Amino acid sequence: xxxxxxxxxxxxPVMNYVLAAVTQFNEGAKEVTIKARGRAISRAVDTAEVxxxxxxxxxxxxxxxxxxxxxxxxxxxxxxxxxxEIFLKRxxxxxx
Amino acid sequence: xxxxxxxxxxxxPVMNYVLAAVTQFNEGAKEVTIKARGRAISRAVDTAEVxxxxxxxxxxxxxxxxxxxxxxxxxxxxxxxxxxEIFLKRxxxxxx
Numbered sequence: 434x435x436x437x438x439x440x441x442x443x444x445x446p447v448m449n450y451v452l453a454a455v456t457q458f459n460e461g462a463k464e465v466t467i468k469a470r471g472r473a474i475s476r477a478v479d480t481a482e483v484x485x486x487x488x489x490x491x492x493x494x495x496x497x498x499x500x501x502x503x504x505x506x507x508x509x510x511x512x513x514x515x516x517x518e519i520f521l522k523r524x525x526x527x528x529x
Numbered sequence: 530x531x532x533x534x535x536x537x538x539x540x541x542p543v544m545n546y547v548l549a550a551v552t553q554f555n556e557g558a559k560e561v562t563i564k565a566r567g568r569a570i571s572r573a574v575d576t577a578e579v580x581x582x583x584x585x586x587x588x589x590x591x592x593x594x595x596x597x598x599x600x601x602x603x604x605x606x607x608x609x610x611x612x613x614e615i616f617l618k619r620x621x622x623x624x625x
Contacts, residue, residue, distance in 0.1 A: 473571075475567060475569075475571050482595060482597045494595065499590065499593065515578045519595070
């Protein structure tokens with residue numbers, strides 16, 4: 434999967450990320466990955482749910498992974514931050 | 530799985546939920562489910578990560594589900610809230 438099918442969810446409104454995902458699927462992507470860290474994780478889940486329930490009802494959740502990343506804080510200390518990756522897939526349309 | 534193996538993550542510190550999960554595993558549970566809604570989703574992911582990386586390294590993530598729940602707001606309007614369920618399992622110890 435090319436890296437441009439990955440959407441990094443941050444602090445913008447959920448709909449920004451929803452539209453990014455929908456656009457990628459509508460441009461032909463079969464898989465789109467939604468990633469987030471820390472408090473943005475909830476927004477990543479919102480993004481996936483809105484994409485598949487409100488916009489592209491044929492999109493499915495392929496799998497979900499959670500992990501821990503070690504980051505440097507502003508003071509230079511190491512801090513652990515949880516992250517999530519939600520792998521969405523769109524089954525090939527019958528007319529492809 | 531009995532319902533008492535479910536931990537609902539809310540607004541308390543992560544370590545509260547971590548200790549609840551660790552306690553259930555140490556009392557013999559083979560599976561513990563961590564659930565959360567809305568902004569507590571990030572804390573549920575933190576809980577699962579801390580349990581398996583810092584306390585019980587034999588605990589694995591069995592699967593993760595996300596869904597949307599319809600709730601009534603304080604004004605009586607219906608609002609959609611994302612939720613997560615993280616299913617943790619502890620493989621049976623060789624000495625069981």
